[in-house]
Amino acid sequence: MPSLKDLKTRISSVKSTQKITAAMKMVAAAKLRRAQENAEAARPYAEKMNQITAAIATSFFGIEGAPDMLVGKKSNKVYLLIVCTADRGLCGGFNSSIVREARRIVEDLTSRKKTAKLLCVGRKGRDNLKRTFASDIIDTYEGIGKQGVSFEEAIDIASRVADMFEAGEFDVCTILFNKFQSAMTQTTTPQQIIPFNNPQTTAPEKPDNSGSDAVYIFEPDEEEILADLLPRNLSVQIFQALLESSASEHGARMTAMDNASRNANDMIDGLTLTYNRTRQAAITKELIEIISGAEAL
Amino acid sequence: MAENIEFELVTPSALVMSEAAEMVVIPGAEGDLGILPNHSPLIATLRPGILDIYEGGKSMQRIFVSGGVCEVQPEGCTILADEVLTENEITRASAEKRLVKAKKTLEETIAHAKNFREVNDAQKRLAIAKELMSIAEKIEKGS
Numbered sequence: 001m002p003s004l005k006d007l008k009t010r011i012s013s014v015k016s017t018q019k020i021t022a023a024m025k026m027v028a029a030a031k032l033r034r035a036q037e038n039a040e041a042a043r044p045y046a047e048k049m050n051q052i053t054a055a056i057a058t059s060f061f062g063i064e065g066a067p068d069m070l071v072g073k074k075s076n077k078v079y080l081l082i083v084c085t086a087d088r089g090l091c092g093g094f095n096s097s098i099v100r101e102a103r104r105i106v107e108d109l110t111s112r113k114k115t116a117k118l119l120c121v122g123r124k125g126r127d128n129l130k131r132t133f134a135s136d137i138i139d140t141y142e143g144i145g146k147q148g149v150s151f152e153e154a155i156d157i158a159s160r161v162a163d164m165f166e167a168g169e170f171d172v173c174t175i176l177f178n179k180f181q182s183a184m185t186q187t188t189t190p191q192q193i194i195p196f197n198n199p200q201t202t203a204p205e206k207p208d209n210s211g212s213d214a215v216y217i218f219e220p221d222e223e224e225i226l227a228d229l230l231p232r233n234l235s236v237q238i239f240q241a242l243l244e245s246s247a248s249e250h251g252a253r254m255t256a257m258d259n260a261s262r263n264a265n266d267m268i269d270g271l272t273l274t275y276n277r278t279r280q281a282a283i284t285k286e287l288i289e290i291i292s293g294a295e296a297l
Numbered sequence: 298m299a300e301n302i303e304f305e306l307v308t309p310s311a312l313v314m315s316e317a318a319e320m321v322v323i324p325g326a327e328g329d330l331g332i333l334p335n336h337s338p339l340i341a342t343l344r345p346g347i348l349d350i351y352e353g354g355k356s357m358q359r360i361f362v363s364g365g366v367c368e369v370q371p372e373g374c375t376i377l378a379d380e381v382l383t384e385n386e387i388t389r390a391s392a393e394k395r396l397v398k399a400k401k402t403l404e405e406t407i408a409h410a411k412n413f414r415e416v417n418d419a420q421k422r423l424a425i426a427k428e429l430m431s432i433a434e435k436i437e438k439g440s
Contacts, residue, residue, distance in 0.1 A: 041311040048307060048375055052340060052368050151309040163412060219341040220327055228342050229366060239309060 007275040018264035025257035032250035039243040072195030080170035084177035084245040085125030092256035095124040101188045145246040154239035177241040178248035186248040300334040303373035322349035339369040345428040363425045392433040399426040
């Protein structure tokens with residue numbers, strides 16, 4: 001049986017923890033709203049970009065001499081996996097679900113005799129993956145999205161990836177991130193970004209009234225536009241993934257902290273009850289002692 | 298001429314503008330393009346320059362774009378721009394600052410660049426800054 005003093009310190013320590021988690025929840029909620037707005041604002045650009053690239057891409061498929069970044073290299077031995085996690089913890093299953101998925105993909109690739117390379121975005125992912133795949137991690141980006149994700153950060157990563165692709169360091173690139181669904185749910189999504197994943201060849205043909213199957217005039221010619229468009233499209237896709245990931249992180253943290261505050265509340269209730277009982281027991285004991293002492297006289 | 302085209306200007310971080318216009322003049326990579334309603338489908342890359350939006354026969358809005366892509370459909374025109382500045386946002390001081398910075402970065406990149414792309418990027422940045430500077434000068438003279 002813990003003493004009264006012990007119980008009192010326990011209660012006050014849980015109370016201060018609860019204050020912290022409640023504050024973190026508020027901060028996460030505010031950040032989530034901003035991140036969500038950013039993600040929504042970026043959506044039209046990404047959609048349009050994908051449409052235009054797809055329109056050009058269709059005219060290139062099956063043609064000799066099409067850029068590797070569009071149609072892929074002949075070999076597909078080396079895979080690059082960009083793993084988007086957070087820099088900080090205390091956000092529920094956010095980081096661990098990504099890491100688990102990354103681990104599964106890498107193990108799957110190794111079992112098929114392919115090589116996997118990892119590029120980590122966020123410190124938590126690197127720390128976790130380092131234990132098992134230390135030799136596969138090429139580099140880590142930290143501090144992404146501290147002040148909200150900026151397009152420059154995405155360009156940074158994209159140009160690094162493009163350089164590596166041109167140097168022949170990998171054949172296929174996939175970005176793994178948490179897609180934001182709501183503050184409660186995030187889904188781990190692997191998305192292939194190199195070679196270009198053409199929605200028109202992978203998705204079943206759907207009736208399109210925007211007239212995107214129209215024959216375009218290109219100015220300058222297709223190749224030059226494509227050379228300009230592909231790296232841009234790469235940055236946009238990475239940007240989109242980073243935005244989703246950042247919104248997911250704040251959502252996950254908000255939910256986790258909400259749960260923590262609620263648990264702390266339950267714990268305080270339980271502890272207060274024990275405290276009062278113990279106090280009552282002590283008083284009763286003292287009374288009995290006094291009465292029996294008086295009776296003995 | 299009652300017909301209008303749906304004009305959209307999008308940057309990676311926001312939908313800047315979405316409205317109907319009579320004509321849009323786009324700074325294409327190989328010369329300016331005037332887009333009127335019922336233009337045949339077109340995809341073009343942009344050079345840094347001024348985007349002109351016409352309404353009622355005269356230019357209503359002038360916007361600086363630093364580059365990007367545009368897609369034209371008979372009924373609309375979408376511009377994917379890297380960076381957008383309205384005329385009020387352009388000042389001579391900021392343009393000058395940017396020009397100096399771009400020149401410096403180019404020199405630095407040429408000195409120890411790892412690959413061709415880095416130099417290319419820096420050159421592009423300088424071209425954007427130069428264009429912005431000349432526009433800033435023009436605005437100053439005009440006002």
